[in-house]
Amino acid sequence: MSCAFETELTAYIDGELKELDARRVAEHLPHCAECLATESLLRRAVSRLAELPELEPSPALRRQVLTRVGALPKGPLDWLGRKLKVRVLVPFAGLAVACGLLLVLRHGGAPKALPPLTASARLELARNFDLVDNYAVIGLDGPEDLAVVEHLQELEKTP
């Protein structure tokens, strides 16, 4: 079973214990062979780690990082400025113009406002409102369609 002080040993070696705790460990060590052996093992390992070969970054890393950093936009205005280049602006402007023309052409044949109806026209319309409504539902496109509707109405009337 490991000693309760064992978990403090690495922090003790690293000088990370509070003064009181460090003193307790220091007083414990001479009386515990296990902790003394572990402390010695840890110290040796820490000193040997200094012998490890260090990985040296390649010279290319610096160039790559600074190039990427230099290519980053500096702020919102810079971002906008980078986007509004001629080769980007011209196609988008052309597309905007084309869309605008299309909208104008489509809505150029929009139905104009109807002239105000006379009283007799209103009466006639009211009499035939159901018929007009039905015609709108079935989508009349020409005189042939009217003939079909007439026949349908005749059928509706027959018992």
Added chain:
Amino acid sequence: MDADEDAELMLRAGRGDEAAFSKLFDRHQRSVVRFAHRFVGDPARAEELAQEIFVKLYRNARRYRPSARFKTFLFRVAANHCLNEVRRGEYRVEQVSKDAQDEATQPLPDATTPDQQVAGRELEGAVRKALEGLSERERMAFSLCRFEGMAYRDIASALSASEAAVKSLIHRATLAVAKSIEALESGGMPARSRT
């Protein structure tokens, strides 16, 4: 290297000063590459990670506030980035063992004689083997303590952990590495950590 000067350089980088950022890069690139290397084991991929970390740092420079030491902030960014990389499952430290043969053919830096090169490689192998058996956080805490010389308090800040937790992480990791080195010295197989 003055920690306050690093914070000042970072603040200037946040205002678009690329020269200030390049100074920061020059000061810390080796540390970041070394840190990343402990996770992915491959020097080329470690450099790619380091590149991504520094670019991420620059992108977020405007958000930097010098409430913590710059090095703590730097390794918080690096730790999160490396953790994400490892959790994506693309790179694991175990893969390093398979690449050990390839690495053996590459000359080690800082070694002047063939014997030193061999000894250095063996030591690296023993340390790597011990780290393979550790959790990601143990590996991170160990790397920041042993290779970057960071205080436990700063490591706790970088890893968003308590100091007590960091103390425990570093102890388990250091003990595991110590046993592995001892096994190397005695000519036996590396021992597994008890904890």
